[in-house]
Amino acid sequence: MSMADLDRQVVDCRACPRLVAWREEVARVKRAAFRDETYWGRPVPGFGPADAKLAVVGLAPAAHGANRTGRMFTGDRSGDVLYAAMHAVGLASQPTATHIDDGLTLIGTRITAPVKCAPPANKPTPEERDTCGAWLKQELALLRPTLRAVVVLGAFGWQALLPLLTVAWHVPVPRPRFGHGVQYTLDARDGGPPLKVFGCFHVSQQNTFTGKLTPAMVEAVLAGARDAAGI
Known part of the structure; x- marks a missing residue:
């Protein structure tokens, strides 16, 4: 299977009834600011080259961001912070x-x-996370x-990610703990x-509006990962 094949299969997934109902309801009702737009309203595949040296792993599509535009972190405030930092480095x-x-x-x-x-x-519920994790595990195998x-x-x-990394890497037990700026090999x-x-705090408005996460902090983590990946 190629990455393009995987992405096509992801887009057609209907495995989690609660998520299917919600994403489609949001796409139907819409937010007033986007009432004239056609929402994507489907699963959102990964974005970027199939031979990437670096992966950035978030949580899930935003209801009126990626669920509207069809691309990860596109069309919302979180994406504004993330892509500005990625461009900067x-x-x-x-x-x-x-x-x-x-x-x-x-x-x-x-x-x-x-x-x-x-x-x-x-x-998402733990069950939804685990069901959907099968897609990310395949994605990691293709990126290996x-x-x-x-x-x-x-x-x-x-x-969600650490258990899936066992597809190709040893994950210590107990698992490494999350924290902003942590690094593990x-x-x-x-x-x-x-x-x-x-590890990096999520680029959510809850973190960026309160100052818990600043653009400089995001750039520092991305720059370190860029160098580690050899980009």
């Missing part, structure tokens, strides 16, 4: 992401999430030949190169 071709055809490309980096559908209140570093945005993404299970894992 040379990982994105432009600092903004407004719609799927805006010309944005990523440099050696793929953005993805453990949950592919927008969840109610931004809170080139992937050298991962930036995980937030504790939920960290908890996971040795390979398959004789290949190790993986460097970085």
Whole structure:
């Protein structure tokens, strides 16, 4: 299976009834500011090259962001912060992401999430996380030949991702703890190169509006991961 094949299968997924109902209701009702737009209203696949050296892992699509535009972190405030930081450190071709055809490309980096559908209140259930994790596990396996570093945005993404990394890497027990700026090196299970894992507070408005997370903090983590990945 190629990454393009995987992305096509992700888009057609209807495995979690609660998530399917919510994403489609949001797409039907819409937010007033976007009432004239056609919402994507489906699972959102990863975004970026299939031979990426660096992965950025979030939580799930935002109801009126990626669930509207069809591309990760596109069309919302979280994406404004993330893509500006990525552009500042040379990982994105432009600092903004407004719609799927805006010309944005990523440099050696793929953005993805453990949950592919927008969840109610931004809170997927553990069962939904585990069901959807099968897609991310396949994505990681496809990225394995080139992937050298991962930036995980937030504790939920960290908890969801670490068990899946056993597809190619040794994850210590007890598992490494999440924290902003933490760095861990996971040795390979398959004789290949190790993986460097970085923690970063999520680029949510809750964190950025309160000053818990600043653009400089995001840029610092991304720059470290960029260098570790060899981009």
